[in-house]
Amino acid sequence: MQLTTVDEHAAIREAVRELCARFPDDYWKGLEPNSYPEDFVTALTQHGWLSVLVPTQYGGAGLSLDAACAVLQEINHSGGNAAACHAQMYTMAAILRNGSDEQKQRYLPAIAAGDLRLQAFGITEPTVGSDTTRIQTTAVRTNTGFVVRGQKVFTSRALFSDLMLLLARTSPVGDSGKPGDGLSLFIVDMRAAGEALTIRPLETMMNHATTEVFFDGMELPADALIGVEGRGFKYVLETMNAERILIAAECIGDGRWFTERASRYASDRAVFGRPIGVNQGVQFPIARAYAAVEAAELMRRFAAGLFDAGSPCGAQANMAKLLASEASWQAANACLDTHGGWGFTRDFHIERKFRETRLYSVAPISNNLVLAFLGHHVLGMPRSY
Template identity: 60%
Template sequence: MANSRVDPHQDMRDALRNLCAEFPAEYHRKHDENATYPEEFINALTNAGWLAAMIPEEYGGSGLGLTEASVVMEEINRSGGNAGHCHGQMYNMSTLLRHGSEEQKRFYLPKIASGELRLQSMAVTEPTTGTDTTKLKTTAIRKGDRYVVNGQKVWISRVQHSDLMILLARTTPLAEVKRKSDGLSIFLVDVNKALRSGMRVNPIRNMVNHETNELFFDDLEIPAENLIGEESKGFRYILDGLNAERTLIAAECIGDGYWFIDKVSRYVSDRIVFDRPIGQNQGVQFPIARAYINIEAANLMRFEAAHRFDSYQDCGAQANMAKLLAADASWEAANACLQFHGGFGFAAEYDVERKFRETRLYQVAPISTNLILSYVAEHVLGLPRSF
């Protein structure tokens, strides 16, 4: 695909593409078919330092920003892989980096950077509250030097491949706070200890190879020293992680979009029907070209969101808009790719149907496109709140 733009991250991309090339489509296809976790691929990314991109050098990381982390996620998806297996470590890092104590950072970050510990899970969503986070029902009650947690979470990913988990719970009853966003606190949970006492995991089968679960907490005890930041200010803290998450998901969608465009452009140039390549027909060209244009536009918003995040500026609107634009563009590219492959698009060996399923997720998660529209309407355009 022709592109005259000078890319300041080209060296990163080249290194990532070389690593990803060691794990070809057959590798990812096999894990999708067997619903297994690509352990070797994640270990390779970890050992090469890519999943520690945002950890400062003093704690054993690369000292890079969300901008560079987003390039990592993009390249994984552009290579035909699925960054959903490891992206949690990137955005969960933001909460610990920005709001954890110095003692917490010095203890955990070097171990995360080396791969000794994995921080892949964030437990926020609940069955009855969804995106209405301030009404979550999971409670953490202080008892001496511990908090006791009771409640339930859903759609909590990669618990089976995490040593640590970010948990958002209510520490002050909703009826006792002035603002409904008050009274929520964040904790760092030792997953292995929790699994032995107080936390039960119920895996959820789904249409993509995405490891996700229901969690049940029954008097789970968490040491008070595992509280991140100040008690009752967790909602504000978690927003950093959510903005990072949406920006990284946008990058993944952009990677998917380029994968679909590259794949379908090659196919329609080679596929001969009625003595001519089908890519010669404008009815084929136009949907592909439009999808590519929209991916390029989403790419610009992704970098704007990442830049603002790295500069400690408000980036909520940009992160949400980047996620919506990128999710729409990747889905548009996916539809064109599947359509113009015809029957072959449904054949597993072409990988189109696998990537098609994977990118469809991002119309819904981590926040649906409709909720992003509501956010922009209220917080950017100043329209009356719709819910």
């Protein structure tokens, strides 16, 4: 594949930017600490931006992951927070690549129309953290399907979603000794779960609508299983590649927001009779952050191109997330330093974006684990975890 200098998604970016203009900085400030941006998500849905990955035969736009990246990137570039709705994009990989025709027909048209939301992804558990293969939530087979027991944590948007992708253990680790064996992936209609499903909000330093979820004998029909029983971890890895690429796009959007705000303020703010931007101590950190953000965007585009081509992209997806999250954090610090004390005030909106972009150094995967993955699986060094 080759990267082109032409922005193939300029029209998408412009349209998303126009929509985001209806939801300015004060809209997002007014939602804190823990209100869900319902109006914003509804507007995105009505304009079709949350169904760009849904194939046209199911009512979606049938666009590429790269196009989906343009949508989320522009939301964050405009000062918003795409985390309110990004799961509906990265969960598509599991359904489109491994779901049955019946599952696609049942759920995708309703998702595209906005009648159903798929915003919850139940993977992480409090006792295992990033060691996904050691999860303890079980789905035991019955005559009619499965019964689920266990707990998930950091399951964001569960209170505002109709459906959830859920990873659970359906059998012990097999004779191969691979921890990923025996994990299965399900699509859960949370509306039908009743009292067997409990959702508790978790307060965090950013408005992320995250929760912990408890399953107490939740019954699932047999056709809730996605793909082949016991192969769910493989399906999740494909979904995680899409997730990392999309998160990288959001970080790049943040990074551009920070560098633009910092550049503008440094040009306008005068101290000692001249703009502070003439000082290299102010100007150079912003310029260096800009370079890092744009370099990360190249890796993000490369990873998305591989994903869309159906080629292996695990290393590239992880590197895109690593580089983009570090670049956005670098830009955030440069922006906050440029604004000085004013950057800590809510009126300048920087402290909100500062908190939001900090998350991506540790989620959806810690950057240290990305480095461990690259060291072992790409560079061939001994396994460190």
